[in-house]
Amino acid sequence: MALNNVRLLTILFNSCFHFLRQAVASGYKMTVVFSPSKNVMNVDEVQRKGYAIANTPTRLVLRSPHNAEETYLQNVAGVPMRVLSTSTFFEQKWLVTRVDATAVCPTPEAVAFTPEVITWYMPKHIDPLFSSDAFTMLEVYMGIDAKRLDTEEMAARNYSVLVTEAHIIVEIPVGAVGGYFKSHIQDDQYFVTYTIEPMLELLWIEEVAHENTSYKVLFPITTPPMARPPQVRNYTPLDTVPEQAVFVLELGTFNLDVELLNITFPTMVLTVAECNARGFNVQEQRSPDNTLKTFRMEVPFSDPVVFKERRAEQGVTTFTLQLIYGLVIFPEYAPFSHSAVVDAVLLDIVPPSVTGNCDQENFHITVDYRNQEPFFVVLVGKRLLNHEFAQQYLTEGDTDFTITLPFSSPDAVFEVRRSPKTC
Numbered sequence: 076m077a078l079n080n081v082r083l084l085t086i087l088f089n090s091c092f093h094f095l096r097q098a099v100a101s102g103y104k105m106t107v108v109f110s111p112s113k114n115v116m117n118v119d120e121v122q123r124k125g126y127a128i129a130n131t132p133t134r135l136v137l138r139s140p141h142n143a144e145e146t147y148l149q150n151v152a153g154v155p156m157r158v159l160s161t162s163t164f165f166e167q168k169w170l171v172t173r174v175d176a177t178a179v180c181p182t183p184e185a186v187a188f189t190p191e192v193i194t195w196y197m198p199k200h201i202d203p204l205f206s207s208d209a210f211t212m213l214e215v216y217m218g219i220d221a222k223r224l225d226t227e228e229m230a231a232r233n234y235s236v237l238v239t240e241a242h243i244i245v246e247i248p249v250g251a252v253g254g255y256f257k258s259h260i261q262d263d264q265y266f267v268t269y270t271i272e273p274m275l276e277l278l279w280i281e282e283v284a285h286e287n288t289s290y291k292v293l294f295p296i297t298t299p300p301m302a303r304p305p306q307v308r309n310y311t312p313l314d315t316v317p318e319q320a321v322f323v324l325e326l327g328t329f330n331l332d333v334e335l336l337n338i339t340f341p342t343m344v345l346t347v348a349e350c351n352a353r354g355f356n357v358q359e360q361r362s363p364d365n366t367l368k369t370f371r372m373e374v375p376f377s378d379p380v381v382f383k384e385r386r387a388e389q390g391v392t393t394f395t396l397q398l399i400y401g402l403v404i405f406p407e408y409a410p411f412s413h414s415a416v417v418d419a420v421l422l423d424i425v426p427p428s429v430t431g432n433c434d435q436e437n438f439h440i441t442v443d444y445r446n447q448e449p450f451f452v453v454l455v456g457k458r459l460l461n462h463e464f465a466q467q468y469l470t471e472g473d474t475d476f477t478i479t480l481p482f483s484s485p486d487a488v489f490e491v492r493r494s495p496k497t498c
């Protein structure tokens with residue numbers, strides 16, 4: 076908390092600041108009175124209480140922890156502000172100089188959050204800093220990390236500052252440039268927070284005193300934790316034979332401070348390096364703006380970590396992969412895990428069969444294509460089995476079809492063989 080306003084009430088020297096520079100060196104007695112408690116302390120006591128007091132050629136600097144004993148909450152235009160109010164006395168013989176200094180800082184209650192926007196309300200008339208109601212706001216600047224921004228820079232980052240009758244309202248989109256996301260684990264759930272440190276610089280002039288007062292506040296803001304439950308996306312292609320099939324999995328989405336350490340399978344735990352040595356090709360993938368990551372992996376169905384179950388009566392084989400991803404958040408090395416089960420059901424490949432017989436008038440040819448889609452072309456004699464032909468000769472079953480073709484059909488060919496056939 077820096078000194079925000081200095082009001083000089085009793086000035087016996089031309090330059091009070093000149094006086095301050097000389098004060099301690101020349102043996103002045105310095106006491107600080109805190110308001111509203113009226114506690115009086117000398118410099119040693121002030122320092123023992125955790126405050127820092129110093130004077131430079133142009134300033135009296137008083138620093139205080141935010142929640143120090145002598146600070147108090149004050150509601151200013153509906154916004155709770157934390158206030159430290161002091162009077163510092165410099166005494167020597169008949170000479171007394173008094174410097175009043177008040178610091179006012181926003182509190183976490185000055186901020187409203189939605190999942191998209193951070194809104195920070197600052198009172199425009201910061202009562203504890205003003206000696207009268209008549210004032211003119213000369214300048215309002217916003218900045219980030221103690222660096223002032225111009226209007227183009229603010230627009231490019233989608234920050235906005237609105238000055239209303241009673242408030243200065245700063246709006247920052249969650250995730251905007253200038254802040255950062257951080258991962259957290261609570262009850263093994265994954266959360267992220269977004270932190271940014273906006274600055275406001277205000278300059279106003281009070282009409283009666285005709286004195287400029289500048290106020291500068293750096294205000295670190297962190298959003299409440301936002302739940303980001305990770306998901307496993309399964310991109311496994313199934314249009315391939317089981318020997319070549321692979322599970323293709325993507326786990327995400329995480330902030331960049333998350334690392335994948337290991338994967339626990341029902342039979343063993345493998346580090347990422349061990350997974351890669353086994354051919355699982357674990358890869359970290361970044362979003363185009365380089366703010367998020369996912370972990371991609373390929374596990375062949377043929378690997379022993381994949382559980383296989385043949386269900387002959389259904390003509391299928393089920394492939395199941397159970398895994399627990401072991402992750403950590405850096406730099407604090409907070410471990411967490413995410414478990415997943417994926418499976419794939421593949422039809423057992425049974426080759427189609429063709430059987431035939433004949434009666435007194437017809438050939439009967441049955442094609443049983445079992446569980447395969449009939450991806451083949453049928454030629455009867457020299458003719459393609461087209462729709463018209465099919466209507467005439469073809470009967471379809473569930474997994475087969477039968478062509479019944481009379482001997483008299485032009486597609487039938489009679490040949491004379493030496494050893495006569497039965498038909």
Ligand SMILES: *[C@@H]1O[C@H](CO)[C@@H](O)[C@H](O)[C@H]1NC(C)=O
Pocket residue numbers: 231232233251252
């Ligand atoms: C600013 O906001 C606009 C509209 O909401 C959005 O399209 C754009 O991506 C934002 N720019 C940045 C830098 O976030």
Ligand SMILES: *[C@@H]1O[C@H](CO)[C@@H](O)[C@H](O)[C@H]1NC(C)=O
Pocket residue numbers: 213278280285286287
């Ligand atoms: C107050 O600040 C404004 C803007 O910087 C400046 O133009 C003006 O001279 C200052 N007035 C006094 C009394 O210091």
Ligand SMILES: *[C@@H]1O[C@H](CO)[C@@H](O)[C@H](O)[C@H]1NC(C)=O
Pocket residue numbers: 336337338344400401402403410411412
């Ligand atoms: C696997 O990673 C987790 C981090 O989530 C860690 O706590 C655990 O000790 C690791 N297990 C082994 C066997 O390395």
